[in-house]
Amino acid sequence: MTTFLTDADVRAVFDWREAIAALRSAYAAPPDEARFPPRTMARGEGLWLRTLSGVPGDGSPMGAKLIAASPRNRRASYLIPLFDQETVELRTLLDGNSITGFRTAATSALAADALAPVGPLRVAVIGSGFEAQHHVRALAAIRELSSVTVHSPNPASRTRFTEQLGSLGPPLHTADSASAAVEGARLVLCAARSRDESPTLREVPPGTTVVSIGSTLPEQRELDTEVIRNAELIVADMVHEVAHETGDLIAAKEAGIDFAGKLVALADVVSGRVSPPDADAVVVYKSVGSAVQDLAVAAMCARRAAELSLGTTLPVTVCPVAK
Template sequence: MTLFLTDTDVRATFDWGEAIAALRSAYSAPPDEARFPARSIARGEGLWLRTLSGVPGDGSPMGAKLIAASTRNRLASYLIPLFDQETVELTALLDGHSITGYRTAATSALAADVLAPPGPLRAAVIGSGFEAQNHVRALAAIRTLSAVTVFSPNPASRLRFTRELADLNVPLATADSAEAAVDGADLVICAARSRDEQPTLRTAPPGTTIVSIGSTLPEQREVGVEVVAQATVIVADMPDEVDHDTGDLIAAKDAGVAFADKLVPLADVVAGRTAGRPAGRPDAVVLYKSVGSAVQDLAVAAMCARRAAELSIGTTLPVTLSPVPK
């Protein structure tokens, strides 16, 4: 039988701790590039369809995320089908809208956990919207936050951010600039689209761990060339795409900043194959760059589908696909 989960169902089943645990398992699987090919995109006039597919190495359901978008009508739909790896039965269909936001923040929290020094973290957040708030919630599920300071250009948005997260019982403060927000921070979360595609973070204090999720296309900028140059290690969820398709690293190349020898996959750090934060370098700046991947979508979708079955949430479809002999 196939379980269908609406976006409301996904929100009802989602759990930060379980999502991070599922991602840790997915990223700890033996490396195999064939399991997660590069994303593809089909384009029409004012339309595009993007596909991210994967066969997880930890045995969890295989599947894909499909994003259908109409740029002319400013609309998008997200669909995630999941298939059992043994029987290839279609086990679940999920609305992938909220999963996209959840998986980004949960993966960032996993990256921060393996890259930041042990102990409570003083976090600075540049951005105050949905992604920024999700990142704080994800981090609070895995690490103790001794303080969180937020900056966004609109003072009302900063205050709304503190109200929305008041239930976490974490000390929350606002700052009038990005520089003031990151002063004294151990961890910096960049989660805001910049104005005119100018970097929102131009320098990093020594010893900080930086999470950057807002530059996923060549024309987008989030961290300055100086930050890329400062970084001792650059950890990427999809190294090739981060290298070639993000405006931050394209700008760094154009400025003559060499970083190829310090770019490492997140999977290697999570699995312990590569060190993330250099030993004996408390002043080292470590940068995590994310563009998103099917690894993340499938791990979180499978977790939601499993919890939905346990909690009797969702709709069992009256018909489904039948695997056929091949």
């Protein structure tokens, strides 16, 4: 039978440490485009439907994430089906809304842990919404944070950010500008785009690790071209898509910046096949999201839900047919 997990079920069973551990295991394998092909995007008038699919090599559930979005109406729906690799039965159907935010932040924490200097981290956050908050929570689950400074255009949003993360532990501060927030930080989390799609992060000092997750489409911008120019290493969850389908890298290429030789896959960093540069280098992790992340976190949530007897058994299921 098929179990359906609502968004509330997903939030009830989710655990940051277990999610990051599942992602670490998933990214230990070499990149395999046959198992995790590039995402597809169908576009209509003010609508788009994105599909991310994958077949994990460790035998864990295969599946996909479907995202139906109407940017003009500021609405989106997320659905994740998980199929048993042996029987091809539909075992779990999940509302993917919270998983999307959880997996992005958990993967960023995995990347930051591998790339940022060892020891307590002084963190700057550009953006104050749920993605920004998730990223701080994810990072705090596996690293000691000496301080967190947030900037977003709205002072009330900055205050709300510090109030909602007040119980996390590290000192929380607000800044009136991105440059003020970044000053002295060793890790910068970029989780917001400007309304006019101009870069929100224009420069960072040597020795800074930058995590950028807020610009995933050609028309979106988050990082100035100088940040890309000065980076010694650029790590991507999906190398081809980051290079050719994100506004930040498209703008860098148009500015004449040759980044191909310093762009590597997250899997190569997590597995140790590529070593982080020296501590005084600028390093960028750029994320567009991938099925590797969705399926690893969704499978973890499905397993924990089964252990806790959470979820709804559907009265019907999708039955495999002989071919």
